[in-house]
Amino acid sequence: MQQINHTSSYYAASANASPARPSLKGDIETDICIVGAGFTGIVTGLTLAEQGYKVVILDAAKVGWGASGRNGGQIINGFSREIDYIEETVGHDGAMALASLALEGGNVIRENIAKYGIECDLKHGSVLAAYTERQMKDIADTIALWKPLGRDGIDLLSTSDIRKHVGTDKYVGGWLDHNGGHIHPLNLVLGQAAAAEAAGATIYEQTRVTRVQHQLDTPVVHTEGGSVTARYVVLAGNAYLGKTVKELYPKILPASTQIIVTEPLSDNMARDILPTDMCVEDANYVLDYYRLTADKRLLFGGGTVYGGEDVADVEKALRPNMEKLFPATRDLKVDYGWQGNIALTWSRLPHVGRLGKSTYFAHGYSGHGVTSSHMMGRLVGAAVHGDASLFDVFAGMPARSFPGGQLLSVPLSTIGCWWYSMRDKLGI
Structure with missing residues (x-):
């Protein structure tokens, strides 16, 4: 099997040291087998390893290779849909349960950073920026x-x-979330993986899963080189799970997003562009997002x-x-550019549930993956350990397949994206 390395990103170029991990060879048994070594899989594995379970985590490439590291x-x-839509979907009690989790993902991130001493450039505060009065409303x-x-x-x-x-005159206003923030995501997941291994988990890289x-x-x-028999399986491959599990494939639609990183700014330019060093995303349907690195x-x-x-x-x-x-920024050199896939669902809410008696899955975070994956890692861990109350609220949400499968959903979604983008431009 050809070695798969991290994409040529700023994150990979500035990553903390991490060991090369072996691929799985042969047949083994364990308590928990997790497919995917991104935020969802690693946080689930860390949570369960610290509860005393024997945990094995498999990844087709490297820890954080997918969306979690780029x-x-x-x-x-919060979530990619507002609480009124969630209440219509799962009822008042379910909506109240999910509302209680609005800050959970960020809390898990900060707890992990503090508990395990992870160096990942944590900064506080996030801004949502509005271009139009409609967006402000x-x-x-x-x-x-x-x-x-x-x-x-x-x-x-x-x-x-x-x-x-x-430092721009393009916005009419917005909000400041004091509970938001930003991090070096690859260094975060690498630190969490090291913590999981310290708690007893085993991580196999370059280990592609072929069938479950x-x-x-x-x-x-x-896998291509062996198998894992487990009491519980957790599927956490998100947009990169592909057709490995046919029941899940129609429920998510991969969508790529792109990032560039400039050369270092002068102190004056950095202060002019982002005076308070917070991250920013705008309120457009197809949005831009940006921040300063460390x-x-x-x-x-x-x-x-x-x-x-x-x-x-x-x-x-x-x-x-x-x-x-x-x-x-017109005169700035761009030092890095890369892209990667996120997973969308039809409802834009996470797709969560079980297959069979003891296989759990969580994916489809629809643009809120950094926080939602941490929240779900904790909830999946709790469900496996015996408390599925909050996990089951998510699992009870209806999950529609994309109409016509991915063959038709891609052009249909593109048309919808064009329509909402035009509305943003027209301010309606």
Whole structure:
């Protein structure tokens, strides 16, 4: 099998030291077998290893190779759908249970960083930026919906307020979430993997899963070089699980997003662009997101390509939007550019549940993967250990397949994306 290494990203170039891990050879038995060594799989494995379970984690490439090691690094709280939609879907009690988890993912991240001493450039605060008055109304309505449910720490920002945080005149306002933040995501997951191994977990890299016999009382995970028989299996491959488990394939749609990172900024330019060093995302349907890295580079991301296809030139795709916001960046060199896949669901809520008696899955975070994956890692761990109360709220949500499968869902989603993008541009 050809060795699969991390994509050529800023994160890979600035990653903390991490050991090369072996691939699985032969047939083994364990308590827990987890497919996927990203945030969901590693946090689940860490949670269960610390409970005394024998844990094996498999990845086709390396720890954090997928979305967990190449995302925008933003701690964005909540879900990709608002609480009123969630209440319509799961009822009042279910919505209240999920509302209590709005900050859980960020809390897990901060707890892990503190407990295990993970060096991953944690910074605090995030800004949601509005281009139009319609977007400002939506932001104000969202704050009003969440406030009675105990989600505090959010300030509405006027036009003058937001310019204290973002050095552009393109926004009419937004919000500041004091519970948001940003991190170096690859270093976070590498640190969590080291903590899981210290707790007794075993991680196999370069180990592609070919088949999962989840219908058996004791499921078996087959790989190219062996197999794992386990009391419980957790499927955490997200957008990169592909067709390995046919029951899950129609429920998610891969979509690629792109990121560029500039050369280091001068101190003055860094202060002019992001005076308070918070991360920012805008309120457009196809949004841009950006932040400063620890060494004061501008990391700028955006774009959506349904089906997970790569764009030909990442810098060409993103640079125009970056320069519109910050004209001073026109003379900056772009040192890194990469792309990767996220997993969307039809409802834009996570797809969570069980296959058979003892195979769990969680994926489809629809753009909120940094926080949602940490929340689900903890909830899956709790469910396996015996408390499935919150896991079952997610598992009880209806999960529609994309109409026509991925063959038709890609063009349909692209048309929908175009429509909502036009609405954003027209301010309607």
